Amino acid sequence: MARVAVFHNTLDFRGGADAVCVHTCAALARDHEVTLFTASTADPGTVADRFDVGFDARVVQPPGGRALAAGLGALGPYVGPQLAARTVLLRSFLLRRVDAYDAVVSTANELSLPVPSVQYVHFPQFHLRRTDAAESGRLNPLWSRLAAPGRAELDSSIRLVANSAWTAGVVEEVYGTRPAVCHPPIDAVDGRSWDDRADGILVLGRIAPDKRTLDAFEVVDRLRARGYDLSCHVVGSAPASYREYVRTVRRTAAARSYVTVETDATRERVEELLGRYRYGLNTKPREHFGMAVAEYVAAGMLPFAPADGGQADVLAGDERLLFDGIGEAVDRIAAAIEADLRPFLPRDRFGRDRFAAEMREHLSTTLK
Template identity: 65%
Template sequence: MARIAVLHNTLDFRGGADAVCVHTCAALAESHDVTLFTVSQSNPAAVAAQFDVDLDVQVAAPPGATAIATGFSILAPAMGPQLAARSVLLSAFFRRHADAFDLAVSTANELSLPLPSVQYVHFPQFNLERTDAGDSGRLDGLWSHLAAPTGPELERNVCLLANSSWTADVVADIYGHRPAVCHPPVDPIEGKPWEEREPGIVVLGRIAPDKRTLDAIHVVDGLQEAGYDVSCTIVGSAPSAYRNYVSRVRTAVSERPYVSLETDVSRQRIRNLLGRNRYGLNAKPDEHFGMAVAEYVAAGMFALAPDEGGQVDVLDGDETHLFSDIDEATALLGAAIDADRRPTRPRNRFGRERFADEIRAHVAAVLTRG
């Protein structure tokens, strides 16, 4: 049994990265002594329950972590992207405790750490001036100086993982090291037979500017204008950091009788919506993986997503599911409805046992090597 620290900058957004974190903790806790280091308002066990994970690990946080996390959320509209700043804070706190551990696992992207580590990259958080795939932000140089891993570190004692082949390519562009791809965990979701499902659209995921929730609404507008009598349910978390955008989405929904909004609902409610509707829509380009898209597939839905990013992995590059803009999305979805196109991809491709086995294997390899 090894002493393992899992580092995750925040659980407050309750998205795909957080699912990876709690699944990683649960997988490793079966054989190791695990402590989760995080800076969050959210209760880790409650977040884990949202993803059907029973989390029983120690939790360590800096003094005043709840107040700090609250402050980050309050300042978010003016501050902009803040995950790198949170990671710098978390890394500094963890370094004071690192001697108590045999290995660290970062599920919050790449970090400079003083011991052997497995690092799961959803999207690089440092040195973003080296790529056109993301916005570096004005403080990227500072955060990178404080907490980014160096080339020698990556060669010596880091096992890099990425959530998709697209993300792995971005990491390779920045650091010269290409991670192994380890897709996030998404279990099959039970649902009604296709013939019994409602011809409705679900937009699942965090309500935020980068997710382009308003664009998804405009796709549904286009279908309505084209004569398709379809409804849409938007369901996902509404983090306070994005409250201005969430307010705009609420206003747009209130003006459309064919669109409804459900925020911060139970996991059972999400499964129910995915299992009784036919179509799943994602609007974010360059999605790092696309947990929502993978869940659409897992639920037996016909999924549509932009033709960029990790979601191309999820949909195997199938052009009948991938679009370049709102107009093409509207046309593709209309064509799918007309032709009664049905999903063809295996629903169990990204299951949690596959993910747990891969994480445990990578950790075992680093422990043996170290």
């Protein structure tokens, strides 16, 4: 049994990265003593419940960590989520205690550490000026100087893992080394038969500007203008950092009788909705993986997503399901309805048992 520190800068966004975090803690706790280092207002056990994960790890926050997380969340509408800054701050706290651990597993992207580590990259957080796949931000060079891993670490003590082939390609562009790919955990979800499902579109996931939730409304508006009587149900987390955008989404939905917005639903409620609707829509280009898209597949829905990013992995590159822009999204969904296209992708491809086994193996290799 090893002493393992899991590093996750914040659980407050309650999205795909946080699902990876709690699943990783659960997977590693089977064989090791796990301590989660985070700075969050959200309770880790509550987040684990949201993703239907048993959570049995010790949790350590820096002094004032909850207040710090709340403060950064309050600043979010003005300065963004500042994930790299959160990593720098939490890393300084971890470094003072890292000698007590045999290894660190970061589920919050890459960082420099003085001990062997597995680092799960959802998207690189440092040296973003080396890629065109993201905007770097004015302070990213500073955060990179403070906490980005160096070549010697990448060649020796760090085992990089990416959530998709697309993300692995961006990591290679930034750091010159290509990580292994370990897709996030998504179990199959029971649902109604196709004929018993509602003729509507589900939009699942964090409500935020980068997710382009408002674009989904535009897609549904255009489909209805073509004569397709579709409803739209948005369900997802509403982080404090994006509260102004969430208000705009609510106002926009309120002006449409066929749109429903639901925030911070329980896992049972999410699965109920996944099993109720026929179509799932994601509108974020360059999605790093696409947890919601994978959930659509796992629930037996017909999913649609932008053609770039990790979503191409999830949808097996099928052009009937992938689009470039709102206009193509409308065309793809309309064509599927006209052709009576039914779900055809395997629902169990991304199961949690597969994820747990892969993460245990990555840690085992690192410890050796």
